[in-house]
Amino acid sequence: MNYFIGVDVGTTSTKAVLYNEHAQVLTQTKQGYPLYRDASGMAEQNPDELVNAVEKVIHDAAQSADLTTGKLLAVSFSSANQSVILLDENHQPITRAMTWADTRARKVASDLKSSPEGKQIYIKTGTPIHPMSPLTKLMWLNAEMPEKMTSAKYVADIKSYLFYRLFNVFRVDISIASCTGMLNIETADWDSQALSLAHVTPEQLPEIVSGTTQQVGLTKEAQTAMAIPGDTPFIYGAFDGALSNLGVGALSKDTVAITIGTSAAVRVVTDHPVIDPQQRLFCYAVDNGLWVIGGPLNNGGDVFQWAVEHLVDASAVQNENMDAYALANEVIAGVPAGSNGLIFNPYLGGERAPIWNANARGSFFGLSQLHTRADMLRAVMEGINMNINSVFQAVRNLVGDPKSVTATGGFAQSAVWKQMLADVLNCPVEIPNSFESGCLGAIVMAMNSLGIVDSLEAVQQFIGEKEVCKPDSEAVAVYQKYQPVFEQVQELLSPAYARMADLQQKTTNH
Structure with a gap:
């Protein structure tokens, strides 16, 4: 062997x-x-x-x-x-x-x-x-x-x-x-x-x-x-984002790849450079006539982790004798799309794409006395997905409508999150069962370098089964009303981000 x-x-x-x-x-x-x-x-x-x-x-x-x-x-x-x-x-x-x-x-x-x-x-x-x-x-x-x-x-x-x-x-x-x-x-x-x-x-x-x-x-x-x-022979390979696309077979503008781990990213590969006039997206050379266009997001699974730590009732976790994340997913599944009229901007760690503002800060918008921790928990997950959708729409506007979306990362362990992503994007989402797409992408580059395969497209034969999540039309209708409000809130708060970041820095310095 x-x-x-x-x-x-x-x-x-x-x-x-x-x-x-x-x-x-x-x-x-x-x-x-x-x-x-x-x-x-x-x-x-x-x-x-x-x-x-x-x-x-x-x-x-x-x-x-x-x-x-x-x-x-x-x-x-x-x-x-x-x-x-x-x-x-x-x-x-x-x-x-x-x-x-x-x-x-x-x-x-x-x-x-x-x-x-x-x-x-x-x-x-x-x-x-x-x-x-x-x-x-x-x-x-x-x-x-x-x-x-x-x-x-x-x-x-x-x-x-x-x-x-x-x-x-x-x-x-x-x-x-x-x-x-x-x-x-x-x-x-x-x-x-x-x-x-x-x-x-x-x-x-x-x-x-x-x-x-x-x-x-x-x-x-x-x-x-x-x-x-x-x-x-040691093969140089590429940066992790480009190889993540290669490892899931997303090698043309027809397939957008989304990764949601601690942070997140939306990327598509093209055969020519594409520059975003609004400066929301990157365009990096990959290799031999391939470029990757997309946006990295600071706020992914780490924001959900923060929400689970602070919004899931510790005594309920003990009483139910289950993992806090499993309980959080159950709670979220019980709240309707739109979180009963609550929006969350997930910028806990500043943000890269699409707003490129290191001072950005998170916020709940629409809070009333009727809202519960369950609503807040769902709003957090929805906010992460709406933020991803902002970048996804920017990519679509620049490169054209994809035929498919492939998603990988830790989020795929949550049925409610997978369904929500399909609903917010209004697009079927394919989730490969294989893991470590970056390493697979790297070795396909090695196979190509050694002449074992004649093109990077050969990766398709190594990708196993995929699960497909189709959007639910009722949830899609809700999110299409909420997404513009999500973006409007971000724009309205944007002028205050730097002042708040400055105030926070002074507080922590004391």
Whole structure:
């Protein structure tokens, strides 16, 4: 038997999935690491802790393979995007990795976004101007840590740093480069205007390669740590969102892919770049004539978790002797669509798409003395779904009506949530039974790189059964009345977000 290992490098953990050559999952391993939040807005990783975790999960996955008779054909990568690490002349880190979740560049992003230059940069790079973008992170580092920027010889991200540690080469795949806000999506090369804002030169950045590029020749240290053959090809792959689309077979504008985990995302793949005139959506290069258009949302399952913790009666959980989430889903199922006239804007963690406002805050609207905790609980789930629908409609307006919607993530364990998503979107939702779509996408890229399959479309043969949730016409009619009010409330409250965020910061500082 021959094997592949798909690796998904995340914000707080890395997992490796061992597949056979028919893309069937044999085993998976996982290793966590801290996310450092020592200061307000900070969200950093220690790059070396992350490299150690990657080596460990590959080692553990490979131990489950029989490499005496079989061969490890390739290791391929899905990874989080939009990280920044400054390196010295020996490619050693002089900072930790600022992750996508780091929001310290809020003011820099806000100033750039409101300038004519900000719009020019967005149109050329397809990356929304936001604190998560490496462009604004580098502008912030220039202002706040000029001595570090001056001494930095190279600027890396987690993927390019990882490959440097494994192979002593400084390269990155085009999809990760495209997420930096510094890659011109028309020329597929670094954009001089963005680099000048970031105060970096092309020589400081990694060489851009295709995601199907094979890297061979592991360093002795890496080979020892992973206990795999030194000539095993490592495939660069792509960022996790693009591979999540690939892993569910959403490879054309006919299929929109929605992921709802802790956060959420709506994405569609096209054969040409599409820029949103209203700057609500990203447009990133994936590879070889493919681009992904969509929007990431901060507020997904984490908001529902907050609601369950605060709105589900603890004594009821004890009395019913059931899981708090199972009880919450039962309670929600008993409340009619529209939550008896209650709307929830779910911006507990600021928001990226579609409003790109790091100061956004959550709110209930329409509360009366008749409302109960059950109504509030359902309104929270509806608010998360209406927010997703705002991005979904923006994608539809830009790219056209999809023929299908495929959804994955932790939300799929809840029957009421799946049905609600179909009702709010007014569209059948397909939910694949397979999991780890990012790792599957990574190994299909590896198969394509090795010539085992002739196109990424071959993923279709590896995707198992799908469950289909069809919209309920009565609920759809309700949500079509509520969605415009949901968006109107957000617009009306928008001018107050920054003032409230400022007041909250002063409160927490005391």
